[in-house]
Amino acid sequence: xxxxxxxxxxxxxxxxxxxxxxxxxxxxxxxxxxxxxxxxxxxxxxxxxxxxxxxxxxxxxxxxxxxxxxxxxxxxxxxxxxxxxxxxxxxxxxxxxxxxxxxxxxxxxxxxxxxxxxxxxxxxxxxxxxxxxxxxxxxxxxxxxxxxxxxxxxxxxxxxxxxxxxxxxxxxxxxxxxxxxxxxxxxxxxxxxxxxxxxxxxxxxxxxxxxxxxxxxxxxxxxxxxxxxxxxxxxxxxxxx
Amino acid sequence: xxxxxxxxxxxxxxxxxxxxxxxxxxxxxxxxxxxxxxxxxxxxxxxxxxxxxxxxxxxxxxxxxxxxxxxxxxxxxxxxxxxxxxxxxxxxxxxxxxxxx
Numbered sequence: 460x461x462x463x464x465x466x467x468x469x470x471x472x473x474x475x476x477x478x479x480x481x482x483x484x485x486x487x488x489x490x491x492x493x494x495x496x497x498x499x500x501x502x503x504x505x506x507x508x509x510x511x512x513x514x515x516x517x518x519x520x521x522x523x524x525x526x527x528x529x530x531x532x533x534x535x536x537x538x539x540x541x542x543x544x545x546x547x548x549x550x551x552x553x554x555x556x557x558x559x560x561x562x563x564x565x566x567x568x569x570x571x572x573x574x575x576x577x578x579x580x581x582x583x584x585x586x587x588x589x590x591x592x593x594x595x596x597x598x599x600x601x602x603x604x605x606x607x608x609x610x611x612x613x614x615x616x617x618x619x620x621x622x623x624x625x626x627x628x629x630x631x632x633x634x635x636x637x638x639x640x641x642x643x644x645x646x647x648x649x650x651x652x653x654x655x656x657x658x659x660x661x662x663x664x665x666x667x668x669x670x671x672x673x674x675x676x677x678x679x680x681x682x683x684x685x686x687x688x689x690x691x692x693x694x695x696x697x698x699x700x
Numbered sequence: 701x702x703x704x705x706x707x708x709x710x711x712x713x714x715x716x717x718x719x720x721x722x723x724x725x726x727x728x729x730x731x732x733x734x735x736x737x738x739x740x741x742x743x744x745x746x747x748x749x750x751x752x753x754x755x756x757x758x759x760x761x762x763x764x765x766x767x768x769x770x771x772x773x774x775x776x777x778x779x780x781x782x783x784x785x786x787x788x789x790x791x792x793x794x795x796x797x798x799x800x801x
Contacts, residue, residue: 559721
């Protein structure tokens with residue numbers, strides 16, 4: 460019975476680092492005494508007065524701080540506070556790590572297919588950082604959709620991932636591409652996924668994260684292209700609030 | 701307010717079952733399809749509703765008020781809850797030592 464009665468306790472994290480990523484988003488670095496560690500892809504519940512929200516962990520297990528990249532959503536009081544008002548030294552109540560399906564580590568295998576839109580990159584950044592930290596030989600393909608260059612978080616880090624022999628990075632700009640951009644400049648579609656994805660016969664382990672409509676579209680396209688639905692791990696943001 | 705999936709309610713499910721539940725499979729009582737709870741669709745209103753991703757049928761309804769969770773499970777034909785170490789504390793794929801204490 461002991462396992463059944465276990466509670467997931469709340470911990471107090473101290474904000475030690477704040478990094479502006481895009482006009483809408485910020486990465487919050489925390490020191491959390493008692494933090495048990497996490498698997499890349501997992502998330503935390505954050506508790507503020509009168510509100511609870513889930514945020515993906517953007518850091519790797521090997522990193523010094525627990526990092527959350529939070530994007531402001533329209534009318535979102537919690538995300539607005541976290542992105543604009545939180546200060547270094549502030550404390551946040553959180554619990555986790557949570558999530559048993561949307562997580563990757565060396566034992567999950569590959570090849571790895573990572574697909575994200577907007578802030579959905581956060582848990583995939585944790586996977587990519589971990590992949591580099593353990594010098595994994597698993598080949599990775601990333602397809603990342605953003606409106607424009609201004610909305611691209613961690614641009615230098617993403618370019619650094621791309622210098623690895625194991626990691627193939629593909630960006631698509633859906634609103635405005637940078638000057639002299641010769642990559643994709645449209646929303647994801649079947650031809651794009653066919654070019655970027657591993658063939659279904661290679662049984663990729665796939666993670667898709669982003670707004671619900673994006674995730675549903677990507678997952679449906681993958682299944683229509685012959686990918687095994689069981690190999691597709693998805694995380695949907697929903698519609699704000 | 702719909703649009704989330706079961707990942708978003710991992711904390712709530714942990715409160716109810718005392719362990720990480722999103723990797724647990726449930727069989728829908730309406731259509732018979734088996735899904736991981738992570739892959740259910742989630743509707744949040746006055747309470748939280750988990751819907752079958754295949755047929756949209758209501759699987760689990762949870763209302764929390766005054767520290768009490770009222771749980772209605774109209775849509776589980778089966779739910780396989782492992783009685784062992786919480787999943788989140790074990791490395792993925794680690795088959796060693798089921799907890800004995």
